[in-house]
Amino acid sequence: MxxxxxxxxxxxxxxxxxxxxxxxxxxxxxxxxxxxxxxxxxxxxxxxxxxxDNFLNPTGIIKITQDKAAEIYNAKSTLFLVNGSTSGIIAAMLGVLERRDKVLIARNCHKSVYNGLVLSGAVPIWIMPEYNKEWGIYENIRLDTLEEVFSKNRDIKAFIMTNPTYEGVMSDIYRISDICKKYGVILIVDEAHGALWNFYKAMGTPSLLQGADIVVQSLHKTAGALAPSALLHINRESSVNPKRIKEALNLITTTSPSYPLLLNIEECINYLGSNKGKRKIYELLKNVSRLLRTLRTIPNIQVYSYNNDITKILIKLVNVSGFEFSDILFYKHNIECELANSQSVLLLTGIGTTNSKLKKLEKALFEISSENIKIINKNNSQKQGLVVEPRVRYAPSAIWGKPSKEIELKYALARVSMELITDYPPGIPVLFPGEVIKKEHIQYLKDRQKIKVLI
Ligand SMILES: Cc1ncc(COP(=O)(O)O)c(C=O)c1O
Incomplete structure (x- = not known):
């Protein structure tokens, strides 16, 4: 049952x-x-x-419901997570990585990857996705660079990447997983923002079906479930041992099953898989597509469109920075964006986004476009992304909890950062604990007075 x-x-x-x-x-x-x-x-x-049932060692209703979900997702195993994708990412890392194992990580990772590094003791190698200056966002990883990193570091055990990105940019996971397989690397995909794809493949092809070994999805971000419910899937073809992943999850998750969350997860999956659910997703896509078509006709509004999940609406107002655009939406129209960067703003939609909400946005954008906005200071007032090769002096686990002190940023050159500095936006870590502070960091972080460094 x-x-x-x-x-x-x-x-x-x-x-x-x-x-x-x-x-x-x-x-x-x-x-x-x-x-x-x-x-x-x-x-x-x-x-x-x-x-x-017992949450850590389910043999009854939780096991039956998870096994049914695994069939729906065509996974070897699916685990229900009540601590968000955060716990799934950490569990995936603890389950496949041992102390001092090398792990390749796309730099636009979520901060839970840092937690996974501290707990697993694995050593990060970083790969930078390409930065799109016009939109202020990170996009794809170059496949030739990926192949080059693997061929130079034959001992990389796993690769962790985000698909889609926060802004909805999708990667070619088929090709990435082929490259990973060629080098014997386990592919872990953070699909926190792509949980609807399994139920409407025209939106995006789920990474699990493209060959990723482990995929983690948040059900609360787009799929309508309570926060922080999420799923971890293991690919049927993967060598990853589900028992090991479950043991890893048990190290960090609660022993108390939250039945409100668990039953909500079950219904979320059943509902989205039903005809009603498919119709609901179709309705969302139809409404968002209509909105995007209209937005393209509004003077001074530009819409991002590049192999992306269209439910993540990235737009800009010509000659106005994303921060200012976001302020106009917020203060004049009572509309809150998910995030803004130097160029654009991101508005997230999901299964619960009504057409009337989209219409409100459309109306606001028509009004904004017709106003003569003169707050133009796009490039010098706001930060662009920092594209500097990280230099890892110590693995995060090696220096976690070690003595540190705050010093003035201007004296921090060549010191080892003890801070995880993630600049939102663009939401990519500027410095990880254990990384050497370079002159580019000092320039980029010039608004800060101090930084915590290793003594
Ligand atoms: C890309 C990405 N991965 C993982 C997470 C963590 O998800 P959760 O809130 O389900 O723990 C987030 C949350 O913002 C995210 O944006």
Whole structure:
């Protein structure tokens, strides 16, 4: 029986529980929480009671539901994650990497990769995706560079990359996985922003189906589930051992199954896989496509279109920086973007994005376009991306917790950074702990006074 069916049945004849959690399935809820959340979510908050399952070693309803999901995704194994893609990325790294193993990482990685490096003890080698100055975003990794790095470093164990990028740029995972296979490298794809693809392949081809070994997806970002629910899939053809990945996940995840999240994950997958779900995704795509077509006709508005997932709307206002554009949307039109950079703004849509919301955006953009906006200071007021080859002096695990001190940035040349500095945007780490501070970093970070360095 699946999680949802089991809970529906259990509700018909609930037991008198002297167990955790202590709110007693909503018998007591703090007053403000009750007002804001209601008690319904508490009513489904169970623990490991008889007939329920064990989250770390599932043999019952959780296992059955996960196995069914694996079939839907055509995976060797699918794990439900209640600590987001963050936990999936760390588990994937802990599951395949040993201390001092070399791992190639595309620099536009999420910060959870840093956590994975500290915990696994693996040593990073970095590959820089190409920077698109006109849009202020990072795009693809050059395949010839990838091949060159592998051929020079025959001992690389795994490659971690993000597909699609935050802005929706998609990579050719077929070719990347072929290259990885040629060099015996395990391909881990952070597909946090691509969870709808499995259910509507015209949007994008899931990395798992293109040959990635391990794929991690957030279900809350685009697919409508509660935050922070996510999935980890292992490819049927992969040599990666699912047992090892599960053991790794168990090192870092909670022992308490969150049934509200688990049942929501189950329904998310079932719903999106149903005809209703497909229609809902189709409706989203139709509405976004219509909006994009209209935006292309608005004077002074430009729309990014390059092999990207169209649900991530990247636009710019001619002669106005993305930061200023975002401020206009926010302060004059009460519209909040996901992020802005020196050139453009990113607006994310997902399964819950209504057409009326898109229409509001469209109306605001028509108004903005017709105003005579004069705040033009695009290039010198805002940062461009920093494209400098990182120099790793120590693996993050080797210096984590080591003594450090703050010094003035201007004296930091050639010192070892103890900070993870990720500049949002463009959202790519400028410096990782353990990396040597170069003069380009000092110039780029000139707005900062101080930096923490290794003593
Ligand atoms: C590319 C990418 N990967 C992973 C994550 C982490 O996802 P989660 O919030 O599900 O832990 C994020 C979150 O912003 C992300 O943008």
């Amino acid at each position: 699946s999680i949802i069916n089991f809970i529906e049945n259990y509700r018909k004849n609930p037991r008198t529980l002297f167990t955790t959690p202590s709110h007693g399935q909503g018998d007591f809820v703090f007053p403000k929480s009750l007002k804001l959340l209601g008690s319904k979510i508490f009513q489904s908050d169970y623990s490991e009671y008889d007939g329920f």
